[in-house]
Amino acid sequence: MQIQVLQKDELSTLKELISGYTGFTFTASREHTLVQALSAFSKVHNCTSLLQFEHMLRTSDALMKKFTESLLIHETYFFREKDSLAQLISLLEKKNDGNNTGASVARIWSAGCSTGEEPYSLALLLLESAFKANFRIVGTDISQQAINHAGNAHYSEWSLRSLNSAQREKYFERGLKTYRLKDETAKQRVTFVKANLTEENQLSREWSNLDAIICRNVLIYFEQQAISKIAKIFFHQLKPGGILLTGASDPPLIGCADFEVEYTATGIVYRKPELQIYKAARRSQAATPMKSRKSINKPVVVTLNSTAQANAASAGHAKTTFEKAMQLYRTGQWQDVVKLLAPQPSISRSLLIRSLLNLGRTEEATILAEAACQNEPLDATNHLLLALVMMSEQRQRDAAAIIKKALFLDRNYIVAHFLLGISCFCTGDRNQALKSMKNAQNLLNALPAGAAIPLAEEESREQFQANVQRYLTII
Numbered sequence: 001m002q003i004q005v006l007q008k009d010e011l012s013t014l015k016e017l018i019s020g021y022t023g024f025t026f027t028a029s030r031e032h033t034l035v036q037a038l039s040a041f042s043k044v045h046n047c048t049s050l051l052q053f054e055h056m057l058r059t060s061d062a063l064m065k066k067f068t069e070s071l072l073i074h075e076t077y078f079f080r081e082k083d084s085l086a087q088l089i090s091l092l093e094k095k096n097d098g099n100n101t102g103a104s105v106a107r108i109w110s111a112g113c114s115t116g117e118e119p120y121s122l123a124l125l126l127l128e129s130a131f132k133a134n135f136r137i138v139g140t141d142i143s144q145q146a147i148n149h150a151g152n153a154h155y156s157e158w159s160l161r162s163l164n165s166a167q168r169e170k171y172f173e174r175g176l177k178t179y180r181l182k183d184e185t186a187k188q189r190v191t192f193v194k195a196n197l198t199e200e201n202q203l204s205r206e207w208s209n210l211d212a213i214i215c216r217n218v219l220i221y222f223e224q225q226a227i228s229k230i231a232k233i234f235f236h237q238l239k240p241g242g243i244l245l246t247g248a249s250d251p252p253l254i255g256c257a258d259f260e261v262e263y264t265a266t267g268i269v270y271r272k273p274e275l276q277i278y279k280a281a282r283r284s285q286a287a288t289p290m291k292s293r294k295s296i297n298k299p300v301v302v303t304l305n306s307t308a309q310a311n312a313a314s315a316g317h318a319k320t321t322f323e324k325a326m327q328l329y330r331t332g333q334w335q336d337v338v339k340l341l342a343p344q345p346s347i348s349r350s351l352l353i354r355s356l357l358n359l360g361r362t363e364e365a366t367i368l369a370e371a372a373c374q375n376e377p378l379d380a381t382n383h384l385l386l387a388l389v390m391m392s393e394q395r396q397r398d399a400a401a402i403i404k405k406a407l408f409l410d411r412n413y414i415v416a417h418f419l420l421g422i423s424c425f426c427t428g429d430r431n432q433a434l435k436s437m438k439n440a441q442n443l444l445n446a447l448p449a450g451a452a453i454p455l456a457e458e459e460s461r462e463q464f465q466a467n468v469q470r471y472l473t474i475i
């Protein structure tokens with residue numbers, strides 16, 4: 001027996017079910033694929049009514065996976081839309097001043113990578129760029145079959161259709177029926193993970209704070225709600241200044257997240273705005289002759305917390321608002337943090353001021369930070385917030401004086417030592433910069449492995465240590 005669909009609207013519940021799971025939208029041609037898959041599956045599973053089949057899908061994750069797998073389109077090939085791959089590499093090189101010294105590793109996510117042709121193409125091109133082998137790529141796809149195929153790195157003639165014979169020779173070894181990707185470095189640099197883009201972010205922490213994301217010819221199949229959700233996940237996963245490229249036929253993501261948008265001949269470039277503090281650090285850097293300027297371009301995400309904030313958060317309503325604001329801040333929705341906290345700044349002055357700074361609203365941030373210092377002069381975090389405002393205005397000397405006040409109140413404030421190091425570095429006081437970074441390093445070393453840094457929210461001891469180390473190398 002198999003289910004016969006007589007009316008299109010009979011399918012609406014099934015479509016909703018599949019959309020909820022995969023984010024797919026069903027155009028007329030996709031509807032046809034759905035009907036075909038439904039007929040085939042109902043026959044195999046001996047299912048006679050649509051209601052029964054929907055119930056089976058709801059109750060069996062395995063069946064849902066298998067059914068959605070049959071609806072996927074894995075069409076891809078090596079060096080597809082090669083201009084956009086080249087553009088990505090050139091943008092990353094520019095970010096690194098066009099000269100990758102090996103000190104930094106570009107980390108890239110190929111989302112909806114199908115059978116791996118896209119991330120491997122990118123890897124092969126990166127190996128021939130200034131990055132050489134200094135990159136890592138994670139390729140994700142909802143399909144386990146596609147991920148397994150990608151891991152094997154054996155391809156048919158069809159996948160190589162845009163390559164000339166010299167390129168085939170260069171990158172592949174011909175077998176009986178397939179071509180094997182023979183560049184071992186390219187293979188080592190790419191990791192494959194099965195992940196559904198419409199579920200909460202499934203990438204591990206290792207793959208956060210990325211330099212770039214490439215998601216081409218995937219969003220074209222998705223409905224608007226899913227597209228907005230995925231855009232926000234991408235925004236969250238990028239580091240400030242990080243880049244997102246989509247495909248030429250993908251829907252635009254304008255308004256879906258707080259990306260800066262640039263229209264180029266090759267396509268739209270979405271960029272996560274840089275944090276104000278790093279823009280400021282870079283501007284000061286440009287005016288200050290230093291041993292090496294390049295590395296300061298790599299932003300270090302500094303996030304502060306405060307005891308006052310934690311206390312405020314302990315009350316019921318304040319706690320919920322604080323958590324909401326924190327969630328918005330983490331996903332880069334600073335506009336919304338300001339909207340939420342401006343009427344009740346005491347819930348988290350830190351989040352409010354940092355959001356204003358990230359939005360470039362320095363004047364308001366100054367007023368708030370100064371008021372906080374006046375009202376609670378013994379809270380070290382308030383002084384640090386004021387120092388952050390000054391750093392964003394390139395007033396590095398004033399910032400250093402204020403950070404010293406914060407350290408007078410709390411000698412073990414790791415983030416304060418770190419910021420003092422940066423501001424002294426920017427004013428050319430190399431000795432003090434070195435001393436402060438070393439203080440931060442010693443305090444970090446005294447923490448147990450994996451510990452969260454006191455008064456810093458997001459970064460683990462190891463991540464923060466890496467940031468401190470990076471500055472120690474360039475000072």
Ligand SMILES: C[S@@+](CC[C@H](N)C(=O)[O-])C[C@H]1O[C@@H](n2cnc3c(N)ncnc32)[C@H](O)[C@@H]1O
Pocket residue numbers: 021022023072073074075076077080111112113114115118140141142143146195196197198215216217218247
């Ligand atoms: C047409 S291929 C694009 C491959 C490659 N990005 C390219 O441009 O050549 C689309 C891929 O997106 C994957 N995909 C579809 N829905 C997905 C989802 N919800 N999460 C992750 N991947 C998904 C499909 O399995 C398929 O392999």
